Amino acid sequence: MTGSTPRTVGPGAKRFGACGTIGYVTRIVIIGGGPGGYEAALVGAQLGAEVTVVDCDGLGGASVLTDCVPSKTLIATAEVMTTFDSSYEELGILVADDTPSVDRPARVVGVDLGKVNRRVKRLALAQSHDITASVTRAGARVLRGRGRLEGQQDSDGSRTVVVTAADGSEQRLTADAVLIATGGHPRELPDARPDGERILNWTQVYDLDELPEELIVVGSGVTGAEFAGAYQALGSRVTLVSSRDRVLPGEDPDAAAVLEDVFRRRGMNVMARSRAQAVKRVGDRVEVTLADGRVITGTHCLMAVGAIPNTANLGLEEAGVKLKDSGHVKTDKVSRTSAPGVYAAGDVTGVFALASVAAMQGRIAMYHFLGDAVTPLNLKAVSSNVFTDPEIATVGYSQADVDGGRIDARVVKLPLLRNPRAKMQGIRDGFVKIFCRPGTGVVVGGTIVAPRASELIHPISIAVDNNLTVEQIANAFTVYPSLSGSIAEVARQLHTVKRAEELA
Numbered sequence: 001m002t003g004s005t006p007r008t009v010g011p012g013a014k015r016f017g018a019c020g021t022i023g024y025v026t027r028i029v030i031i032g033g034g035p036g037g038y039e040a041a042l043v044g045a046q047l048g049a050e051v052t053v054v055d056c057d058g059l060g061g062a063s064v065l066t067d068c069v070p071s072k073t074l075i076a077t078a079e080v081m082t083t084f085d086s087s088y089e090e091l092g093i094l095v096a097d098d099t100p101s102v103d104r105p106a107r108v109v110g111v112d113l114g115k116v117n118r119r120v121k122r123l124a125l126a127q128s129h130d131i132t133a134s135v136t137r138a139g140a141r142v143l144r145g146r147g148r149l150e151g152q153q154d155s156d157g158s159r160t161v162v163v164t165a166a167d168g169s170e171q172r173l174t175a176d177a178v179l180i181a182t183g184g185h186p187r188e189l190p191d192a193r194p195d196g197e198r199i200l201n202w203t204q205v206y207d208l209d210e211l212p213e214e215l216i217v218v219g220s221g222v223t224g225a226e227f228a229g230a231y232q233a234l235g236s237r238v239t240l241v242s243s244r245d246r247v248l249p250g251e252d253p254d255a256a257a258v259l260e261d262v263f264r265r266r267g268m269n270v271m272a273r274s275r276a277q278a279v280k281r282v283g284d285r286v287e288v289t290l291a292d293g294r295v296i297t298g299t300h301c302l303m304a305v306g307a308i309p310n311t312a313n314l315g316l317e318e319a320g321v322k323l324k325d326s327g328h329v330k331t332d333k334v335s336r337t338s339a340p341g342v343y344a345a346g347d348v349t350g351v352f353a354l355a356s357v358a359a360m361q362g363r364i365a366m367y368h369f370l371g372d373a374v375t376p377l378n379l380k381a382v383s384s385n386v387f388t389d390p391e392i393a394t395v396g397y398s399q400a401d402v403d404g405g406r407i408d409a410r411v412v413k414l415p416l417l418r419n420p421r422a423k424m425q426g427i428r429d430g431f432v433k434i435f436c437r438p439g440t441g442v443v444v445g446g447t448i449v450a451p452r453a454s455e456l457i458h459p460i461s462i463a464v465d466n467n468l469t470v471e472q473i474a475n476a477f478t479v480y481p482s483l484s485g486s487i488a489e490v491a492r493q494l495h496t497v498k499r500a501e502e503l504a
């Protein structure tokens, strides 16, 4: 980003063609090095632009350092414990001390949370280093510091980004395009401020050395449900406080019902229609006051009440970047903001809080600005997963879309109980559900509730992305016995429904 670098003006193919071929180098500055930022950096550098990524915490962003990677690493330990505990008896495994008591029905003795958390942090840091290495290898520059836009576009179309390092020193970068990928941070309730010891947000749990004895999780969205399930498996007594009628209000209702049933069966106290208003520490305990005046107590409280986009002090308003009422940056399907030359990707846009979507938005921004072939963001092909036990994976149109009349679709749901592999493995909870268009049988969505549903959803994702029909899925071989056999079986049933309609 030297001042003497020749510049190109205006986005598009002309600019991309300029990379190297006629002596121009397009300068791109990315603020935020999470999946939205670092994936964009890789693409930008590969397409020949001069890319600088500015991040104040480390590449990988919150996704790698505090959110996605750490939580899934913690859940990996929980998953092994649940799988063993819930099936060893049925599968005929003998254990050394086979005298379960009322207090301790489980075989697994416990967990060394300090060790688990040290592994979590080590892995997250290593992942961040790996990302920094690959971004640098691709030719992008990484700057540690806090970035912000300064003022409007220059007369030549460029913009200035000011980077403030931890020691207060400042650096000014000139950019032909800027990508805002600053993510978000945990929302706090005014009367429930985390203290990092007993009242925690999800970024602070990895500093715990000992397992919380009685954990109250406030918030039953994806983050709350994942942590509630994980800590219960690790051995905490968990209360899940949900302001809604059920856990996971944004997910498939059948899937949420399965999970809630499993949670309760394993001894979790799930409190529906219970809005937490205040959380305070009382000695070594916490008190959670609900909106109706009830008070519940525990040893720790984890707040999982959503996230706030990181848009403050970025100079967005001065640069002409418009925000939504929710505070997220407004973008279109190719990641453009309202300000020319300024793109945005990831959680800061509020489009879909997923690492995969952030990465796609970041890549799309680069393809668009650098004039490469670009496919606008298609949210109807996004697959996502709730990493509970069982997992809940979804893609495409949902039950809510069908029930709300947003799409006309046929649906078949098959419980896993009927699957031979599930029977062999002692899996009782879960199902496969597929939605297809009535006339054509084209697959438009699906939900799978199963162990490792995140891996099983892929064939349905491919079908949704490529407009495959239920007939095509039904005709593909599946391994016998396998959980994916249920996907083919559901497709066969949908195909039969379609044939019956055609013949009627």
Ligand SMILES: Cc1cc2nc3c(=O)[nH]c(=O)nc-3n(C[C@H](O)[C@H](O)[C@H](O)COP(=O)(O)OP(=O)(O)OC[C@H]3O[C@@H](n4cnc5c(N)ncnc54)[C@H](O)[C@@H]3O)c2cc1C
Pocket: 031, 032, 033, 034, 035, 036, 037, 054, 055, 056, 057, 058, 060, 061, 062, 063, 064, 066, 067, 068, 069, 071, 072, 145, 146, 147, 148, 181, 182, 183, 184, 202, 223, 310, 314, 345, 346, 347, 348, 352, 353, 354, 355, 356, 357, 358, 387
């Ligand atoms: C507990 C939890 C678990 C999750 N698990 C999953 C999962 O399993 N799968 C999934 O797909 N998604 C998951 N998500 C969501 C996922 O983490 C986010 O969607 C993803 O991190 C968004 O990426 P991003 O690039 O927008 O920003 P982030 O990953 O938030 O990174 C933004 C980066 O920008 C930096 N930054 C902010 N402001 C500035 C500034 N002014 N200057 C420089 N740098 C700045 C931040 O420090 C951060 O490093 C999870 C979220 C949570 C909370």
